[in-house]
Amino acid sequence: MKIGMRTAFSFLAVILVVLAFSISSIVLLQYGKNIDLKIANNFGPVVNAIKDFEYTIEETSRICKDLSIQADENRKNHLHKIINRVYPKQKLTVIGLCQEPGLAEIKKKVISADKKFESAKYLLLEFLQLIDSTGAYNNPEMMQKAQELRNQVEKENLAIKVILDETSLEAISVFNKLTAQKFASYRMLSYLLLVMIVVIAVVGMLSILLTNLTIIKPIKELNKILNEVGEGKIVAIENQINRNDEIGDMISSAQRVVRGFKAKELVANAIGKGDYEIRVPLLSKKDRLGRAISEMRDNLKRSKIIEEENIKSLEAYTIRLEKKNKELDQFAYITSHDLKSPLRGINNLSAWIEEDLGEHLSEESAGYFKLLRGRVHRMEDLINSILSYSRAGKTIENQEKTNTQDLVYAILEKTEMKANTRVLIDECLPEITANKRDLIAVFSVFISNAIRHNKSPEPILNITFKNRGGYIEFCIADNGPGIEPEFHDKIFTIFQTLERRDDIENIGAGLAIAKKIVEDYDGKIWIESHPGMGSRFYFTWPSYIAIP
Amino acid sequence: MSDKLVNILLVEDDEVDVMNVKRAFKKNNITNPLFICNNGVEALQFLRGESEIPLIEIPKIILLDINMPKMGGIEFLGEIRKDEHLKNMSVFIMTTSNEDKDKVDAYNLNVAGYILKPLSMERFIEAVSTLNNYWKLCEFPEN
Numbered sequence: 001m002k003i004g005m006r007t008a009f010s011f012l013a014v015i016l017v018v019l020a021f022s023i024s025s026i027v028l029l030q031y032g033k034n035i036d037l038k039i040a041n042n043f044g045p046v047v048n049a050i051k052d053f054e055y056t057i058e059e060t061s062r063i064c065k066d067l068s069i070q071a072d073e074n075r076k077n078h079l080h081k082i083i084n085r086v087y088p089k090q091k092l093t094v095i096g097l098c099q100e101p102g103l104a105e106i107k108k109k110v111i112s113a114d115k116k117f118e119s120a121k122y123l124l125l126e127f128l129q130l131i132d133s134t135g136a137y138n139n140p141e142m143m144q145k146a147q148e149l150r151n152q153v154e155k156e157n158l159a160i161k162v163i164l165d166e167t168s169l170e171a172i173s174v175f176n177k178l179t180a181q182k183f184a185s186y187r188m189l190s191y192l193l194l195v196m197i198v199v200i201a202v203v204g205m206l207s208i209l210l211t212n213l214t215i216i217k218p219i220k221e222l223n224k225i226l227n228e229v230g231e232g233k234i235v236a237i238e239n240q241i242n243r244n245d246e247i248g249d250m251i252s253s254a255q256r257v258v259r260g261f262k263a264k265e266l267v268a269n270a271i272g273k274g275d276y277e278i279r280v281p282l283l284s285k286k287d288r289l290g291r292a293i294s295e296m297r298d299n300l301k302r303s304k305i306i307e308e309e310n311i312k313s314l315e316a317y318t319i320r321l322e323k324k325n326k327e328l329d330q331f332a333y334i335t336s337h338d339l340k341s342p343l344r345g346i347n348n349l350s351a352w353i354e355e356d357l358g359e360h361l362s363e364e365s366a367g368y369f370k371l372l373r374g375r376v377h378r379m380e381d382l383i384n385s386i387l388s389y390s391r392a393g394k395t396i397e398n399q400e401k402t403n404t405q406d407l408v409y410a411i412l413e414k415t416e417m418k419a420n421t422r423v424l425i426d427e428c429l430p431e432i433t434a435n436k437r438d439l440i441a442v443f444s445v446f447i448s449n450a451i452r453h454n455k456s457p458e459p460i461l462n463i464t465f466k467n468r469g470g471y472i473e474f475c476i477a478d479n480g481p482g483i484e485p486e487f488h489d490k491i492f493t494i495f496q497t498l499e500r501r502d503d504i505e506n507i508g509a510g511l512a513i514a515k516k517i518v519e520d521y522d523g524k525i526w527i528e529s530h531p532g533m534g535s536r537f538y539f540t541w542p543s544y545i546a547i548p
Numbered sequence: 549m550s551d552k553l554v555n556i557l558l559v560e561d562d563e564v565d566v567m568n569v570k571r572a573f574k575k576n577n578i579t580n581p582l583f584i585c586n587n588g589v590e591a592l593q594f595l596r597g598e599s600e601i602p603l604i605e606i607p608k609i610i611l612l613d614i615n616m617p618k619m620g621g622i623e624f625l626g627e628i629r630k631d632e633h634l635k636n637m638s639v640f641i642m643t644t645s646n647e648d649k650d651k652v653d654a655y656n657l658n659v660a661g662y663i664l665k666p667l668s669m670e671r672f673i674e675a676v677s678t679l680n681n682y683w684k685l686c687e688f689p690e691n
Contacts, residue, residue, distance in 0.1 A: 333647065337615055340644045344665060345564035352571065353667040373668070384646075 003215070004247045010207060014200075021196040028189045035182040042100050043175045046170055050093045050110070054164045056082060056090055057117060060124060061157045067127075068150045069395075071137055079128065083121055102174055109167040113160045120156035123149055171518050218247050222254055235263045257282075264293060276301035333388035336383040343383070347376045382495070385509035389494055391511040394520035395435040401544050402436055404443075404474075405429040408463060411443050417451045418459055426464040430472050431544045438517050439541075443476075445510035450478035471523065472543055477536040483529045492525065514539070553580040554688055556606035559591045559624065560584070560642075561616045565665070569611065569642075572669075572676040583607060588619025592627055595634055606634070608688045614643040614650055614661075622650065625657040640679065640684075 017097045063079045066072065078399070091114055098107035127149040136142045228235055235258070243251070263281050270278045280294040281312040352359060354369045361369075408425060417423075432439075450461050483491065488495045493514035511525075517527045529535035550638060555626060560566050566584055585600065593599040595606060609651035614621035628634040638660040643650065651662055663679070666672050 337644055339567075341562055341615075344568075344644065345562065348564050348669055349567050352567075387646075 002244075006245075014203065017196070017199060017203075019193060023477050024192055025189055028185045028192070032182045032185045032189075034176050035185075035471070038100065039175060039178060041105065042097055043171060043178070046094065046097045046103060046106065047171050047175070049090065049097055050164055050168045050171065053090050053094055053110075053113075054161060054168070056086055057157050057160050057164070059122075060120070061154050064124065064127060064150050064153050068143075068146050069543070071131065076128065076131075079124065083124060086540075087117070102178070103171070106167050106171050106174070110162055111166070113163040116156060116160045116163065117133055120153055120160065123153045127153065134142060162317075165325065173189065176503065215247060218243075218251065225258070228256060229261060230245060230256060234258065234265050260287075264289060267293060267297075271297050271300060274304075276304060277314075278355065294462075329390050332386055336387045339383050340380060341375055343379055347373060361539055385494070385513075389509055389516065391437075391512050392516045392520075394443065394517065395438055398435050398437075399433055400436070401431050402434045402439055403429075404439070404465075407436065407439060408443055408447075411440060411447055415447055415451060417461075420457075420460040421454075421461065424460065424462045429463070429465055430467065432472055432541050432546050434521070442514045443518050445514040446476040446539075448511060449537075450480065450535075453477050454480035456480060467543070468540065470543055471540045473540050475536055475538050477534060479534040482531045482533045482535055483527065484531055485529075488527050488529070491527070554609060555583065555605055556609045556611065557583045557585065557591065557594070557607040557610045559586075559616070559621065560611070560613045561586050562613070565613070567615075568669070568672060569676070572673045573672050576677045576680055576685055577677070578680050584592065587616040588621065588624030588627070591624060592619070595628070596631075604611070606637070606640060609683055610639045611642050612639050614641060614645050614654075622653050622657070625659070629657050636648065640690075648681045670680065 060079060060082055063075050063082075067075055068080070091110075094110050095107060096109060098104070127146055130142060130146050130149065133142070182444070225235065260283050267278055267280050276297055278297070280290050280297060282290040282294075323325060350372055354366070357365075405425075405428065408429060412423060447461065447463075450501055451459065454461075456479050458479075460477075460479045462475075464475045464477070466473045466475075492511050492515045495508045496512075515525045518541070521541060523540040523542070525537075525539040527535060527537050558569055560565065560569065570582065572578075583594065585594050585599075590599065591610075594603060597603045612621045612624065619627075621643065625639060628637060628639075639658075640661045640663060641650075641654050641659050642663045642665055644665050646664060654660055654662055661679075663675055666675065684687075
């Protein structure tokens with residue numbers, strides 16, 4: 001049953017109960033009031049009227065007694081008046097008041113009293129006739145007769161008085177009975193009120209209990225679940241609640257919401273894991289979340305395709321780049337070879353000309369020939385440097401554990417240096433992973449530079465290292481002339497020399513080659529130096545790692 | 549020591565280099581007969597008697613350049629090592645190529661030596677003189 005209906009029914013029931021109680025209260029009150037009215041309108045007057053009636057009858061006895069002693073015209077008239085006018089009027093009043101059904105007995109008694117008075121009335125009239133006759137008071141016989149009549153009247157009246165006393169008592173008892181009924185109805189009313197209060201209280205408590213059990217509890221459970229959903233934790237509502245009221249509808253709506261979310265969660269997870277073909281279930285045409293997820297999936301799919309294309313084009317680009325690099329190497333190799341041949345030709349031809357001319361050659365011309373050949377040699381060096389530079393880099397083959405200590409000593413053995421050169425090398429230089437030739441090329445550049453450019457009377461060469469975790473930082477320091485900071489970047493560029501080539505035969509490729517190799521090994525190369533303070537060249541190299 | 553002078557074949561495309569060798573021979577008073585071919589193809593034709601120059605005796609020694617048109621030195625070496633009649637010739641590479649690959653390839657084909665052409669005339673003469681002494685010292689089988 002729907003809650004609305006149920007609420008309406010309970011409301012109606014309460015209204016009915018209240019109405020019933022109200023109506024019964026009104027009925028009871030009316031009943032009491034009616035009894036009050038009866039008492040006021042009928043019973044009070046009845047008792048008084050009976051008393052008046054009794055008094056009037058007693059009055060006749062008294063007047064009769066007085067008249068039996070002496071004649072009195074006034075009393076005689078008064079008696080007439082009672083018999084003819086007062087008594088019938090009072091009789092009618094009493095009987096009129098006794099029309100209520102509860103007073104039927106009294107009415108009967110009053111009528112029987114009246115019947116008795118009819119005979120008394122005849123006796124009275126006979127008495128009056130007797131004393132009206134002339135000289136009656138003086139006639140003892142007549143007086144005797146009057147006295148007898150008076151006695152009979154008194155007797156009758158006494159009997160009537162007994163009846164009327166009884167009647168009056170009975171009326172009072174009826175009155176008391178009515179009053180008792182009135183109080184009983186009021187008591188009934190108070191009981192009724194008490195019962196009503198108890199009934200309403202019980203019904204109220206029952207309805208609160210019932211509401212708690214059937215409405216508030218499921219709503220609370222539902223609320224808890226929806227709160228969890230609100231916090232993002234999607235849990236299915238397990239309890240299968242079979243209810244066909246609004247709460248049942250609400251729970252099934254909530255279940256639909258949760259199921260919808262659950263389905264979306266599954267789909268979103270699948271999309272997150274890369275399944276872009278999954279169908280997004282749309283709950284209805286108005287399912288905006290579903291449409292948003294579907295759009296997201298399409299966007300991801302598109303970006304994935306674009307990404308794959310990018311990777312492909314990047315791979316193609318890398319392959320092309322590698323090919324170009326190889327071509328460039330090949331180009332450098334062939335070019336330098338082809339350049340060297342004519343150069344040697346020039347050199348030879350000039351030598352032969354010089355030889356053939358022999359003594360005919362002027363001293364000046366001989367000098368020119370010397371310069372010519374010097375330039376030719378420099379050109380050969382330049383070509384060789386280009387060749388070395390183009391070939392320099394990380395050699396993939398023969399990557400092995402290399403002891404730098406041994407390697408540095410081997411280089412130093414082959415290096416010419418002044419006898420007083422002090423070479424200070426950190427004990428236990430580390431082992432690193434390298435192609436030996438690459439590492440020799442790098443160290444050779446630094447060592448030969450440090451010695452060749454050092455014009456100090458007591459040259460010092462110092463090689464140290466620091467373990468930087470994952471890579472080693474080498475430092476090759478000298479006490480040479482030092483280099484101005486503005487040239488620190490320039491010296492690593494190929495063919496950049498800081499001195500005239502004619503003064504020191506220096507091509508300016510060594511540091512560029514070293515830089516190329518070091519950077520190919522993902523290392524860094526830099527210098528710290530100031531004029532007059534020597535130079536410290538640094539480079540980093542990966543530490544030794546076990547080669548599988 | 550035999551007085552008989554062995555024939556020498558120079559395979560070289562550069563005219564100045566040929567002159568250079570001739571001049572160096574002259575300086576060192578090397579009188580061995582010197583045949584000249586400009587590339588590998590020509591040299592093979594000459595050695596197989598297919599050339600215009602009549603082949604009286606197969607040269608015992610070849611001075612071989614590497615970078616040449618038509619057929620390079622390494623390719624030529626490969627050809628003669630496969631040839632039953634030519635495979636035991638002494639071959640000296642004389643080249644400008646300082647490439648490891650060329651050196652490895654050459655020694656794999658059993659060259660007697662690998663000489664880098666120096667730039668200066670004097671040093672080349674010295675080198676040729678050493679060579680001359682070397683092959684004077686060596687005994688070669690008759691035919």
